[in-house]
Amino acid sequence: MxxxxxxxxxxxxxxxxxxxxxxxxxxxxxxxxxxxxxxxxxxxxxxxxxxxxxxxxxxxxxxxxxxxxxxxxxNYEAHLTVGFKLHRHHIECVLTDLATTPLIASDVDICDPAPAAIIETIAATIPRLLQRAGRASDAVVGIGVSIPGEINPATGICLQSPRFGWRDLPFAEMLAERVHAPVWIDDDVNAFAVAQRLFGAGRTHRNFAALAIGAGIGCSLVIDGKIYHGSRSAAGKLGHTISVPDGRLCECGRHGCLMAHAAEPFMLDEWTRLTGQAIAWEPFVEAVQAGDDKGLSIVADAGKRIGRHLADMVNLFDPEVIVVGGEAVAFGEALLGPIRCEMEARTFFSNPKLVPDWVPNSWARGAAALATQAVFDFESVSSG
Ligand SMILES: [Zn+2]
CATH class of the missing domain: 1.10.10.10 (Winged helix-like DNA-binding domain superfamily/Winged helix DNA-binding domain)
Incomplete structure (x- = not known):
């Protein structure tokens, strides 16, 4: 600027x-x-x-x-951003225009979770995406990377990411030095919320929550048009509120967190417990979509538990709507229905609508939106 x-x-x-x-x-x-x-x-x-x-x-x-x-x-088409969403075992990558419309997407495996190895993987992916899109590297105005954890977007430091075992890592600076382009990072659910605020269901709302249910559970808050990061970049960690005292071990090292009792790994473990057989995520989703009783009851139980915690969030923050994303949105009403029922039964006054948002590349588009946001400096505008 x-x-x-x-x-x-x-x-x-x-x-x-x-x-x-x-x-x-x-x-x-x-x-x-x-x-x-x-x-x-x-x-x-x-x-x-x-x-x-x-x-x-x-x-x-x-x-x-x-x-x-x-x-x-x-001029949305003239400039490009590249978004990377880090999952535990793979990276979702997407090349987008300034409206975060995907042009080319790909998925690469993480062989080594060390920061240097992930940075190399990202750096090697950018020219491949550009080549497939037939675009030059000088069209890229920024790179966004979303990382599950506590991230300070202002300094570009990953304060901690239990999923990758990182602490106080200057990830944005390390990647920017390697790729010679501006890099923005944030927590993955915050990135999802940014995309919703700019171009998604949150576009017309100044106060909303963005709930993501996948490998973990997070709920970012957009307050007065801005993501609320909190004083230590640790706001919105709904998944780490305690749901079952002394319950299952969570990736954060504590026991009984909501995500340990309602996110993806929990659902798969429950299936194994009830059927005696292990299952991968895709077949589990298919079983639920096909109406399997056990699958439906696992998803409903997870939904009820999430709904109870969501009611607390609604009572504290009174959002206009709650946009719901993440892999578990594939369950549709089998998950959203129980969330809604339980939430509405427990909220004091406000009953915000649940708005599911599941479009392809939703996570990676969120990461790309981190760069888009910086280009337009949307959040600095006092009203919108
Ligand atoms: Zn936890």
């Missing part, structure tokens, strides 16, 4: 970019009246943004009263 983030030029840029993102193409005159900026200021900022290929003039429509003014739009 040119100039500091608080200069009037920077503020005007953010205002105009935000308006274009929310409203789609509008003319310079409409931009002036909607933002309250002068026509001269709009013309100046738009010229600068066109020069940087961040906005573009679309084709004017010829109406009954003659040619209409040229619409200005964000």
């Amino acid at each position: 040119r100039g500091g983030p608080t200069t009037s030029r920077a503020i005007n840029r953010r205002l105009i970019l935000r308006l274009l993102r929310q409203q789609g193409p509008v003319s310079r005159a409409e931009l002036a009246s909607l933002t309250g900026l002068s026509a001269a200021a709009v013309t100046f900022v738009v010229a600068e943004l066109i020069e940087e290929a961040l906005v573009i003039e679309r084709e004017a429509v010829v109406g009954a009263t003659g040619r209409r003014p040229t619409p200005i739009d964000i």
